[in-house]
Amino acid sequence: xxxxxxxxxxxxxxxxxxxxxxxxxxxxxxxxxxxxxxxxxxxxxxxxxxxxxxxxxxxxxxxxxxxxxxxxxxxxxxxxxxxxxxxxxxxxxxxxxxxxxxxxxxxxxxxxxxxxxxxxxxxxxxxxxxxxxxxxxxxxxxxxxxxxxxxxxxxxxxxxxxxxxxxxxxxxxxxxxxxxxxxxxxxxxxxxxxxxxxxxxxxxxxxxxxxxxxxxxxxxxxxxxxxxxxxxxxxxxxxxxxxxxxxxxxxxxxxxxxxxxxxxxxxxxxxxxxxxxxxxxxxxxxxxxxxxxxxxxxxxxxxxxxxxxxxxxxxxxxxxxxxxxxxxxxxxxxxxxxxxxxxxxxxxxxxxxxxxxxxxxxxxxxxxxxxxxxxxxx
Amino acid sequence: xxxxxxxxxxxxxxxxxxxxxxxxxxxxxxxxxxxxxxxxxxxxxxxxxxxxxxxxxxxxxxxxxxxxxxxxxxxxxxxxxxxxxxxxxxxxxxxxxxxxxxxxxxxxxxxxxxxxxxxxxxxxxxxxxxxxxxxxxxxxxxxxxxxxxxxxxxxxxxxxxxxxxxxxxxxxxxxxxxxxxxxxxxxxxxxxxxxxxxxxxxx
Numbered sequence: 001x002x003x004x005x006x007x008x009x010x011x012x013x014x015x016x017x018x019x020x021x022x023x024x025x026x027x028x029x030x031x032x033x034x035x036x037x038x039x040x041x042x043x044x045x046x047x048x049x050x051x052x053x054x055x056x057x058x059x060x061x062x063x064x065x066x067x068x069x070x071x072x073x074x075x076x077x078x079x080x081x082x083x084x085x086x087x088x089x090x091x092x093x094x095x096x097x098x099x100x101x102x103x104x105x106x107x108x109x110x111x112x113x114x115x116x117x118x119x120x121x122x123x124x125x126x127x128x129x130x131x132x133x134x135x136x137x138x139x140x141x142x143x144x145x146x147x148x149x150x151x152x153x154x155x156x157x158x159x160x161x162x163x164x165x166x167x168x169x170x171x172x173x174x175x176x177x178x179x180x181x182x183x184x185x186x187x188x189x190x191x192x193x194x195x196x197x198x199x200x201x202x203x204x205x206x207x208x209x210x211x212x213x214x215x216x217x218x219x220x221x222x223x224x225x226x227x228x229x230x231x232x233x234x235x236x237x238x239x240x241x242x243x244x245x246x247x248x249x250x251x252x253x254x255x256x257x258x259x260x261x262x263x264x265x266x267x268x269x270x271x272x273x274x275x276x277x278x279x280x281x282x283x284x285x286x287x288x289x290x291x292x293x294x295x296x297x298x299x300x301x302x303x304x305x306x307x308x309x310x311x312x313x314x315x316x317x318x319x320x321x322x323x324x325x326x327x328x329x330x331x332x333x334x335x336x337x338x339x340x341x342x343x344x345x346x347x348x349x350x351x352x353x354x355x356x357x358x359x360x361x362x363x364x365x366x367x368x369x370x371x372x373x374x375x376x377x378x
Numbered sequence: 379x380x381x382x383x384x385x386x387x388x389x390x391x392x393x394x395x396x397x398x399x400x401x402x403x404x405x406x407x408x409x410x411x412x413x414x415x416x417x418x419x420x421x422x423x424x425x426x427x428x429x430x431x432x433x434x435x436x437x438x439x440x441x442x443x444x445x446x447x448x449x450x451x452x453x454x455x456x457x458x459x460x461x462x463x464x465x466x467x468x469x470x471x472x473x474x475x476x477x478x479x480x481x482x483x484x485x486x487x488x489x490x491x492x493x494x495x496x497x498x499x500x501x502x503x504x505x506x507x508x509x510x511x512x513x514x515x516x517x518x519x520x521x522x523x524x525x526x527x528x529x530x531x532x533x534x535x536x537x538x539x540x541x542x543x544x545x546x547x548x549x550x551x552x553x554x555x556x557x558x559x560x561x562x563x564x565x566x567x568x569x570x571x572x573x574x575x576x577x578x579x580x581x
Contacts, residue, residue: 024537284413287391291541298523298538315415316391318540320533340532349532354416
């Protein structure tokens with residue numbers, strides 16, 4: 001159950017994208033090249049399909065069509081999202097084209113669903129023509145309209161995005177209070193809502209991994225305080241035995257981030273989107289992430305798409321050039337290239353260089369050395 | 379008596395597990411492991427590690443590959459002035475040959491008959507490819523998916539290759555048994571034992 005192809009037109013800073021998707025996808029590019037914007041396509045699909053979401057809301061939370069449409073899109077006003085999904089021996093294709101009307105409301109221009117090439121949905125249809133209000137919603141979000149392709153609506157709903165901000169786990173009052181907060185605001189809440197047995201078995205596995213990665217880490221427990229607020233407690237073996245347990249506000253950024261990562265790896269089998277999973281982690285931990293993802297993908301078929309700047313992460317020789325996307329900003333837009341489609345990259349890899357050796361220098365800003373002059377700018 | 383401590387330099391993530399196993403067998407305590415990310419980086423810094431080895435015991439593993447006809451030639455070229463506590467060893471031709479040398483365990487791990495695994499891995503031109511081709515014939519789908527690169531891949535190895543090599547080195551590999559089939563491994567173990575003796579007899 002995964003995405004196998006992505007096509008985009010005029011989505012944010014991408015005029016045109018057409019790439020096959022593997023089970024692991026590594027997005028590499030300079031700052032502000034659009035790595036998060038690319039991942040956001042999948043969050044957008046999830047937001048449309050979500051029970052509390054819908055098309056209007058998904059666009060509104062991104063501040064409207066004009067913010068979503070590439071600034072350089074002049075001739076083709078539609079924003080196009082086109083994804084292919086392999087699911088239980090079926091190949092599905094979902095395509096959504098949208099723009100805005102005179103009232104700046106998002107409007108569906110075209111929505112199609114194919115299953116193994118057969119047309120399951122083709123909009124605008126006769127009803128849409130007679131009542132154009134219908135085009136303010138996709139059929140993806142409507143239970144009474146998506147019966148024929150419910151599996152893909154359910155699939156989109158389950159997409160997970162994670163970009164843990166440790167400060168929000170420590171101090172959930174700062175978060176937006178949203179459920180399923182990708183930044184970790186309700187992370188502990190999510191944990192305590194799990195069935196106890198599942199929670200215990202997952203915590204056990206996480207403790208096993210944390211013990212390997214975090215020196216002296218020993219035990220982990222989750223409990224509610226008298227006000228009902230959930231807390232994580234960790235025991236470190238080098239502390240005096242009577243020093244007691246540490247709660248999550250004393251955990252380091254790295255420990256919290258790793259905990260969040262391990263948790264989300266165990267949670268579900270739907271596609272997972274990660275922003276720079278290497279943040280705050282020691283490089284020796286980071287270089288094992290691709291191996292974790294490979295095994296996870298093999299066991300559960302789970303797809304993971306992540307952005308990264310990490311040489312350590314990309315040094316794993318098992319990462320294939322088909323799994324790596326280079327994002328290269330031009331004056332017009334950002335161009336997405338599959339690393340294996342670039343001949344020079346192929347030659348360097350065949351010559352024995354690692355993905356990190358080849359790809360990271362190509363995504364460095366061209367005159368970045370000039371940054372040092374900033375130190376003299378006062 | 380406590381075991382002497384030693385620092386380690388290896389090419390990659392997967393070599394670390396193998397080095398630790400060897401040092402455990404030779405009764406060393408590993409203090410630090412310097413993973414280099416490739417032999418070129420290792421070669422560049424070899425002088426510094428050798429300098430440090432004048433003062434602390436050091437174990438370096440570096441694949442022979444096709445860089446010299448035999449291991450002694452490469453040692454002469456890379457490290458003409460070896461420090462007294464430097465144990466610089468060269469698997470012939472890559473560390474995978476040392477893993478293949480433990481025929482029984484590697485055949486079980488890969489899920490292939492032992493008869494498919496040659497008795498003299500030191501003679502192989504490219505042990506890594508041999509190991510991957512063995513995995514290709516594995517009866518286990520997991521092994522094939524993890525170790526063999528997918529069709530159309532540019533990568534020479536499968537997505538969880540490194541992770542599998544680490545797993546095997548840690549949990550299944552028996553260097554003592556393997557050393558019966560690999561001369562370069564046997565020599566490495568002998569050198570480590572000698573170094574250990576020299577260090578412990580001094581104290």
